[in-house]
Amino acid sequence: MTPTYMRQWVLRGQGSFDCLRLEEAPIPEVGENDVLVKLHAVSLNYRDLMIATGTYYWPRSDPVVPVSDGAGEVISVGAKVSRFKPGQRAIPTFYQGFIGGALSAEVAVARSLGAVTNGVLREYAVFNEEGLVHAPSNLSYREAATLPCAALTAWNALYGPRPLRAGDTVLTQGTGGVSLFAVQLAAAAGAEVISTTSSSEKEERLRQLGAQQVINYKQDPNWGETAKKLSLGQAGANYVVEIGGPKTLVQSSKAAAIGGELSIIGNRSAEAGSKEIAAWSPHTAVHGTRRIAVGSRLEFEDMNRAIEVNKITPVIDARVFAFEEAVEAFQYLWDAKHFGKVVIQIV
Structure with a gap:
């Protein structure tokens, strides 16, 4: 049974990683075109550090759930959803609503996860089905969580x-x-x-x-x-x-x-x-x-096919952080102690 509340990290203010707060929030309701995803892992990008320290060059909400890259399991779907079923593994796209073609300024500014739109550093999230892709079958949740920004x-x-x-x-x-x-x-x-x-x-x-x-x-x-x-x-x-x-x-x-x-x-x-x-x-x-500005959902799907066919495995740093260690993970990336993607395991 899906709980009604979840834990999430929230950026309140900016200027340091101390602005990250672990809070409790209700799990969002699922609309008829939506998918509820239980997030298993997220990975960090330098962009996430910029957003937290106040050096990001695009607008951001305050407060906001940070981090753009994650992967998880589909828990439930809305009545009109056709692209996903419960139990499948899904990855949110960096730009929600960017399916293909040219990237618009509105989407670039307002629809990227973890800045203006709440990101994935939380236990559950709801996405429109058009803002998700299927995870490559050869990758774990940790590996799949590295794909939306850097890989694409x-x-x-x-x-x-x-x-x-x-x-x-x-x-x-x-x-x-x-x-x-x-x-x-x-x-x-x-x-x-x-x-x-x-x-x-x-x-x-x-x-x-x-x-x-x-x-x-x-x-x-x-x-x-x-x-x-x-x-x-x-x-x-x-x-x-x-x-x-x-x-x-x-x-x-x-x-x-x-x-x-x-x-x-x-x-x-x-x-x-x-x-x-x-x-x-x-x-x-x-x-x-x-x-270069990341990529579209169609490009994401093309890349995932190439990853699956060629059995490409993302490089993940030897240290994987627990969900409660998010602040330490941000600092670890800032200190450049990593080789490969820095991953936070949620469950």
């Missing part, structure tokens, strides 16, 4: 206007969630994968995931030029998954092939107004740039 962003970077083809060259940066998924997805598609990192330990992990070439960017400040030389025929990367931002854009430009695509995802390496921004100009680069 990587998929969008590789399968956007010009889909990745076998034999293409992909350059990834670092070992964050998007980058690790990009390595795995590109390798599964038969692409040449070149990755950058800062340690020999991480280098070996990247090779295990499918990177053929790994460059230590601390030892080689001209890693972009090196990546191009290492690429097939020294032609450069067809896709650069750009995570770092200002401090990496110049080298990313140098690594790109003529006609290559630089997917702008992150801005983790430097402050606005820095000399790195001034040094980089898209007018002098030989590639195109594209701003």
Whole structure:
């Protein structure tokens, strides 16, 4: 029997992780087009830290249930629901209501989970059936919970206007969630994968995931030029998954092939107004740039089929946090102690 109340983490205010409060709330009612999901696991993204610390560049509600990525079991469905049945495993989409086509500004601002719309750091949640996808059969709840933001962003970077083809060259940066998924997805598609990192330990992990070439960017400040030389025929990367931002854009430009695509995802390496921004100009680069904003439900379903067929397993950090340890999980990600996705187990 489904309880009438649940526990949930709520952000009240912003500025630190101490704004997270564990509270009790009634379980929302299920409408005729809705699905009640018992959440089993969630995973954290850097975006969740930004929302909690007040550095997120989009609006957010106050209070709000944080976190966009989770997975769970369907408990009950509304009278008009046709896509899901009780007992099935489901994953909420990052953008609720974004089925396919072009992403509208209204959906981008108001319908992303964990910001304006309540997220998944709770025991139960109700979603419109159109805002859910089926979890890949080869993944656990923990693994499935890592997919909505980081994995789909990587998929969008590789399968956007010009889909990745076998034999293409992909350059990834670092070992964050998007980058690790990009390595795995590109390798599964038969692409040449070149990755950058800062340690020999991480280098070996990247090779295990499918990177053929790994460059230590601390030892080689001209890693972009090196990546191009290492690429097939020294032609450069067809896709650069750009995570770092200002401090990496110049080298990313140098690594790109003529006609290559630089997917702008992150801005983790430097402050606005820095000399790195001034040094980089898209007018002098030989590639195109594209701003990535996660992806649609249809793209999510395409990615899940690829994950299932290729038996891709998301990389999860060795430490998995209990539901009551959510504040510690946020701090752990902030302190960059992880390799792979940071997961919170709910049940």
